[in-house]
Amino acid sequence: MNAPVRVEQLLPQLDHTHLDWLEEEAIFILRETVAAFERPALLFSGGKDSCVVLRLAEKAFKTKDAHGNYQGRLPFPLLHVDTGHNFPEVIEFRDRRVAAMGERLVVAHLEDSIRRGTVRLSHPLESRNGHQTVALLEAIEEHRFDVLMGGARRDEEKARAKERIFSHRDSFGQWQPKEQRPELWTLFNTRIKPGEHLRAFPISNWTELDVWLYIARENIPLPELYYAHEREVIRRKGLLVPVTDVTPVQPGESIETAQVRFRTVGDMTCTCPVESPASTAAEIVAETLQVTVSERGATRMDDRTSDASMERRKKEGYF
Amino acid sequence: MSAVQTPQDHRALRFLTAGSVDDGKSTLIGRLLYDSRAILADQLDTLEKRAAGAPIDLSLLTDGLEAEREQGITIDVAYRYFATRSRKFIIADAPGHEQYTRNMVTAAAGSDAAVVLVDITKLDTASASPEQPVKLLAQTRRHALLAQLLRVPSIVFAINKLDAVSDPAQAYRAVRAALLAFADEAGIEVAGVIPVSALRGDNVTQPLDVDWYDGPSLLQLLESLPTAQERKVGDLLIPVQYVARDGDGTGDQPRVLWGRIAHGSVKAGDAVQVFPSAQRATVVEVRIAGSRVDAAEAGQSAGLLLDRQLDVSRGDWIATPGTMNEVQRFSATLAWLDTEPAVIGRKYWVRHGNRWVQARITAIESRLDIHTLAATDAHELAVNDIGHVVVETQQPLPIEAYETNRVGGSLIVVDPTSNRTSGALLVKAAA
Numbered sequence: 001m002n003a004p005v006r007v008e009q010l011l012p013q014l015d016h017t018h019l020d021w022l023e024e025e026a027i028f029i030l031r032e033t034v035a036a037f038e039r040p041a042l043l044f045s046g047g048k049d050s051c052v053v054l055r056l057a058e059k060a061f062k063t064k065d066a067h068g069n070y071q072g073r074l075p076f077p078l079l080h081v082d083t084g085h086n087f088p089e090v091i092e093f094r095d096r097r098v099a100a101m102g103e104r105l106v107v108a109h110l111e112d113s114i115r116r117g118t119v120r121l122s123h124p125l126e127s128r129n130g131h132q133t134v135a136l137l138e139a140i141e142e143h144r145f146d147v148l149m150g151g152a153r154r155d156e157e158k159a160r161a162k163e164r165i166f167s168h169r170d171s172f173g174q175w176q177p178k179e180q181r182p183e184l185w186t187l188f189n190t191r192i193k194p195g196e197h198l199r200a201f202p203i204s205n206w207t208e209l210d211v212w213l214y215i216a217r218e219n220i221p222l223p224e225l226y227y228a229h230e231r232e233v234i235r236r237k238g239l240l241v242p243v244t245d246v247t248p249v250q251p252g253e254s255i256e257t258a259q260v261r262f263r264t265v266g267d268m269t270c271t272c273p274v275e276s277p278a279s280t281a282a283e284i285v286a287e288t289l290q291v292t293v294s295e296r297g298a299t300r301m302d303d304r305t306s307d308a309s310m311e312r313r314k315k316e317g318y319f
Numbered sequence: 320m321s322a323v324q325t326p327q328d329h330r331a332l333r334f335l336t337a338g339s340v341d342d343g344k345s346t347l348i349g350r351l352l353y354d355s356r357a358i359l360a361d362q363l364d365t366l367e368k369r370a371a372g373a374p375i376d377l378s379l380l381t382d383g384l385e386a387e388r389e390q391g392i393t394i395d396v397a398y399r400y401f402a403t404r405s406r407k408f409i410i411a412d413a414p415g416h417e418q419y420t421r422n423m424v425t426a427a428a429g430s431d432a433a434v435v436l437v438d439i440t441k442l443d444t445a446s447a448s449p450e451q452p453v454k455l456l457a458q459t460r461r462h463a464l465l466a467q468l469l470r471v472p473s474i475v476f477a478i479n480k481l482d483a484v485s486d487p488a489q490a491y492r493a494v495r496a497a498l499l500a501f502a503d504e505a506g507i508e509v510a511g512v513i514p515v516s517a518l519r520g521d522n523v524t525q526p527l528d529v530d531w532y533d534g535p536s537l538l539q540l541l542e543s544l545p546t547a548q549e550r551k552v553g554d555l556l557i558p559v560q561y562v563a564r565d566g567d568g569t570g571d572q573p574r575v576l577w578g579r580i581a582h583g584s585v586k587a588g589d590a591v592q593v594f595p596s597a598q599r600a601t602v603v604e605v606r607i608a609g610s611r612v613d614a615a616e617a618g619q620s621a622g623l624l625l626d627r628q629l630d631v632s633r634g635d636w637i638a639t640p641g642t643m644n645e646v647q648r649f650s651a652t653l654a655w656l657d658t659e660p661a662v663i664g665r666k667y668w669v670r671h672g673n674r675w676v677q678a679r680i681t682a683i684e685s686r687l688d689i690h691t692l693a694a695t696d697a698h699e700l701a702v703n704d705i706g707h708v709v710v711e712t713q714q715p716l717p718i719e720a721y722e723t724n725r726v727g728g729s730l731i732v733v734d735p736t737s738n739r740t741s742g743a744l745l746v747k748a749a750a
Contacts, residue, residue, distance in 0.1 A: 018330060024579075027608060028560070059608035060608070064608075154398045162396065162398075178395075182421045182422070183425055184743050185428045185429060185725065189670070189740045192738060193738065205398070207400050
């Protein structure tokens with residue numbers, strides 16, 4: 001159905017000079033955020049986009065030594081919303097990475113919100129992706145964060161395509177798409193009232209391909225499940241559903257072992273891998289050049305519910 | 320990055336698309352994305368489901384918000400990405416209706432090019448003659464003028480729906496003549512007038528094979544346009560964005576002054592002056608990201624270490640000594656974006672570079688009539704109005720004319736009560 005694919009059509013994507021330009025823009029936004037706010041935090045899940053933002057933050061705020069390591073500390077903590085249904089290898093990666101960098105990590109546990117009664121699950125194995133919002137907003141309130149930096153990209157989804165780089169959230173943490181502030185030049189309007197906050201998206205203008213090119217160029221460490229590995233999966237509604245404690249086999253389904261990798265990593269109940277032999281970032285770049293299904297379409301059960309599911313979640317305060 | 324790079328223009332081209340509800344703008348963007356393979360199978364699948372057997376509607380690709388789909392219109396700027404063999408593109412898709420001019424201004428402010436869509440079926444081309452040129456729609460003039468006002472470097476007219484007129488050659492020539500006459504009158508430099516059919520895909524990515532047009536396709540033209548660049552030679556100007564202490568942030572370590580260079584370049588040994596303190600110093604080290612470099616130039620964020628400790632904070636400016644003027648009163652073009660009209664004498668916040676100061680509009684001198692291009696007497700500006708004003712700031716600022724320096728000549732106006740971004744100021748001159 002699509003126009004025919006020829007790899008050579010996408011050659012500029014392999015040219016790294018545009019990555020320098022994207023990097024400059026992202027670092028500019030990160031410094032702007034830290035300079036304009038009192039209590040910033042960086043959303044860090046261990047996912048690939050947040051790993052990229054973390055590297056950009058090192059470049060923005062640290063000094064590179066003779067061995068190529070970044071020295072110094074980031075002027076803000078990292079924040080992760082742990083649904084309790086995260087892939088264990090991602091949590092392990094997150095903790096290892098944070099310890100190696102000597103940074104401060106704040107973890108907001110969805111389990112705590114469930115205990116407090118601010119999150120009610122309709123059944124125990126319900127996807128916790130949408131409920132993360134509650135734990136996130138509770139963490140913002142508790143730590144009085146006035147801005148959160150995140151790795152959302154405009155190419156991910158149609159509602160994201162309309163998001164500003166500095167995006168306003170009211171005192172209920174809500175996004176008002178019709179009330180978005182015009183964003184002119186780089187004169188960002190960072191003024192907020194007490195109790196409100198902003199979200200800052202330094203890699204707004206990056207595509208999935210840019211992210212992989214940058215990971216390859218910068219040798220950014222990622223959790224292993226982003227690369228090809230053997231995994232037990234079930235084929236369900238065109239997706240490969242990983243077999244886990246929270247996504248068990250249903251009657252009539254059969255388990256198979258496939259060579260897969262994850263394109264996005266979120267809550268275990270709604271993230272699916274794709275079949276792939278790509279075991280390095282460069283191989284993923286090559287694969288991404290050929291890909292015919294969008295990142296979220298291939299891997300997210302929650303975005304499939306309706307055309308507007310991301311927009312609804314964002315209005316409620318989602319990332 | 321260990322040394323300053325002077326890459327060729329491999330930067331993505333940012334362009335905005337301006338057009339009205341029915342001009343086929345969404346279809347044009349859908350066509351660009353589709354033909355360049357930026358649309359993926361599942362997104363197409365969604366469209367096919369909705370089309371239920373009919374030909375797919377490419378315009379649905381760009382309407383991201385629920386309210387937009389309900390009303391069949393676009394209400395906010397959306398950003399789209401695609402690439403061809405030679406370039407990457409970022410589209411800022413601006414809705415065209417009058418009440419959303421603020422979105423068009425938003426999209427234009429960061430763009431390298433503007434594609435103004437002209438729906439040929441809405442124009443009376445049959446009775447056009449040299450004596451009686453085609454009468455353009457008001458919105459076409461408005462879109463082009465806004466793009467010019469914001470100094471979008473390249474302005475392109477795409478004449479759409481060529482498939483829907485009986486004599487495309489005659490219609491194209493007539494509309495082209497009218498557009499060029501209008502542009503000439505308004506002082507707009509036109510980068511191209513391109514006939515297209517977004518619906519059929521004619522001349523969008525594939526060149527037309529007709530005897531009445533031998534120019535480029537829209538995409539060929541876009542591939543060739545330059546990106547907006549601030550000048551890299553001459554005197555230096557840096558708005559200080561962030562002041563960092565070297566190392567772990569403790570002790571008496573040197574401070575690094577970070578900011579994106581507005582124009583000029585900087586290297587170790589250069590003499591600089593700080594605004595507003597007027598103190599002078601010499602640059603001892605230049606950094607980009609986490610590394611020391613030999614030099615940095617306009618468009619790059621540089622970190623400067625000076626040979627002495629000066630009182631410098633965010634919002635200050637660093638420049639070649641003797642090149643900054645203190646301005647506290649200036650004339651400017653004001654694009655008003657807020658539903659609450661501009662009030663003379665009211666205190667607003669304005670942001671210039673990285674500094675917030677209080678400011679007052681002391682006079683509204685005129686409003687730009689988009690139909691006649693003339694400045695008409697006016698004493699108020701409502702939402703979507705553009706006018707000439709005089710502004711007074713609480714502190715002096717190193718203001719320059721927008722025409723010569725985008726960074727030094729632009730400000731945003733913020734309502735102190737609602738915190739809404741209420742206006743955009745483009746400086747004309749000190750007053």
